[in-house]
Amino acid sequence: MTNSNGLAGAPRSRVRRALVVGGGVAGPTLALFLRRLGVATTVLEARTSERGDVGAFLGLAPNGLQVLAELGLAGAIAARGAACQGMRFENARGRCIGVIDHRDHVQRYGAQMMMIRRAALHTALIEAAAGRAAECRFGARVVALDERPGEVVARLDSGEELAADVLFGCDGVRSQVRALTLPDAPAPAYTGLCDVGGFARCPQAPLEPGWTVMTFGRRAFFGAFAAPGGEVWWFHNNGARAAMQAPDPEQRRASILALHRDDSPWIADVVRATPTLLGPWALHDIMTMPRWHAGRVCLLGDAAHATSPSAGQGASLALEDALVLSRCLRDADAPQEAFARFEAERRGRVEAIVRQARKNGDGKAPAGPVAAWFRDRMLPLFLRLGAKAQAEAFAHRIEWAAPGA
Numbered sequence: 001m002t003n004s005n006g007l008a009g010a011p012r013s014r015v016r017r018a019l020v021v022g023g024g025v026a027g028p029t030l031a032l033f034l035r036r037l038g039v040a041t042t043v044l045e046a047r048t049s050e051r052g053d054v055g056a057f058l059g060l061a062p063n064g065l066q067v068l069a070e071l072g073l074a075g076a077i078a079a080r081g082a083a084c085q086g087m088r089f090e091n092a093r094g095r096c097i098g099v100i101d102h103r104d105h106v107q108r109y110g111a112q113m114m115m116i117r118r119a120a121l122h123t124a125l126i127e128a129a130a131g132r133a134a135e136c137r138f139g140a141r142v143v144a145l146d147e148r149p150g151e152v153v154a155r156l157d158s159g160e161e162l163a164a165d166v167l168f169g170c171d172g173v174r175s176q177v178r179a180l181t182l183p184d185a186p187a188p189a190y191t192g193l194c195d196v197g198g199f200a201r202c203p204q205a206p207l208e209p210g211w212t213v214m215t216f217g218r219r220a221f222f223g224a225f226a227a228p229g230g231e232v233w234w235f236h237n238n239g240a241r242a243a244m245q246a247p248d249p250e251q252r253r254a255s256i257l258a259l260h261r262d263d264s265p266w267i268a269d270v271v272r273a274t275p276t277l278l279g280p281w282a283l284h285d286i287m288t289m290p291r292w293h294a295g296r297v298c299l300l301g302d303a304a305h306a307t308s309p310s311a312g313q314g315a316s317l318a319l320e321d322a323l324v325l326s327r328c329l330r331d332a333d334a335p336q337e338a339f340a341r342f343e344a345e346r347r348g349r350v351e352a353i354v355r356q357a358r359k360n361g362d363g364k365a366p367a368g369p370v371a372a373w374f375r376d377r378m379l380p381l382f383l384r385l386g387a388k389a390q391a392e393a394f395a396h397r398i399e400w401a402a403p404g405a
């Protein structure tokens, strides 16, 4: 469905100019697909550079990686990330209570789960979008929108105005585009968990390269991925929101250490060895929204269906959205029809995953001794029951050549 330049020809929806608000995951990916359709595309990103304050790291699942492969980016992402062989679950004493093995991913799903620093992912996507002549502007925060006959106009905080045929809200969980376009949309809900993370060198941590260890600590949850270069990429989840928001990072570190004081000692070693704590992020999600679009504006990624990290799917869903929406724009007769088809095709899948992520997150809450005893024995069963949903999420394939719904 593409010619030798990688262009698919003008979209039936007659979209010629697009504004993409947000240069995170969904935004530059959408820009890449829109460029394939020959749409003049500008990405507007509030951060002042592609590396600025983006967070720690994330997992890209096989279903998200197939979208990147469709864009010819599998190699660039693999070069910047690290394959994840699987996850070991441990209790507070360090006893292994369950395993999810990812080593057959290539055979089963065509791609292996990857871990990647968020800044590296953003850089790869933005460079690729710029390389295909999408204009990527940093320090460009959208503060107002206006629909005029035949176009939509975005106003930046600098006062500058830009017009296009359509505008896409890829501006994340706290989407300004959502607030401006769908003012009655529900506010994102707090999941009850805060996230803090970091990168450390901690050779004494008993971690196997390429594996993630997830620990149900006595008072908080801790995840650590052993990256191949010897670094530990870690996150910590707890419900102590106020303590995590203490302005002094050393106070936050002390709170994290206190929460893990009775867990495997290497956890405290990793936290102590971390030069800079990243976060905190109070984790929010959006279970459902009545609509994802209005007029010439459509939302995708976290702006439409914010997903807490506990299913490891938010970024992959954002990548899938970009492909599906572009395909709908390619094949529908008008933008509004494309937006409606996009929402209809995506809603069921993403809402099921948002619910699953919330459930997984609830399971991270500290358990009393009796509940912990049961959890330790029941976890292998829960993992087996969850494996079917995970396989469905990972095996999802979206073909660019297929009709846009």
Ligand SMILES: Cc1cc2nc3c(=O)[nH]c(=O)nc-3n(C[C@H](O)[C@H](O)[C@H](O)COP(=O)(O)OP(=O)(O)OC[C@H]3O[C@@H](n4cnc5c(N)ncnc54)[C@H](O)[C@@H]3O)c2cc1C
Pocket (backbone or CB within 6 Å): 021, 022, 023, 024, 025, 026, 027, 044, 045, 046, 047, 055, 057, 058, 059, 060, 061, 140, 141, 142, 143, 170, 171, 172, 173, 174, 175, 176, 177, 195, 281, 283, 300, 301, 302, 303, 307, 308, 309, 312, 313, 314, 315, 316, 317, 318
């Ligand atoms: C701590 C944490 C860990 C996570 N771990 C994982 C994981 O392992 N796997 C996974 O799949 N998902 C994970 N997620 C979820 C994942 O990060 C999101 O689902 C994903 O980033 C959504 O992509 P997006 O492009 O929709 O939004 P984002 O990546 O949030 O990008 C939104 C962009 O819009 C910009 N922006 C915001 N407002 C404006 C404005 N007014 N004007 C211009 N630009 C604006 C922001 O600066 C940002 O760059 C995690 C989330 C968190 C918080």
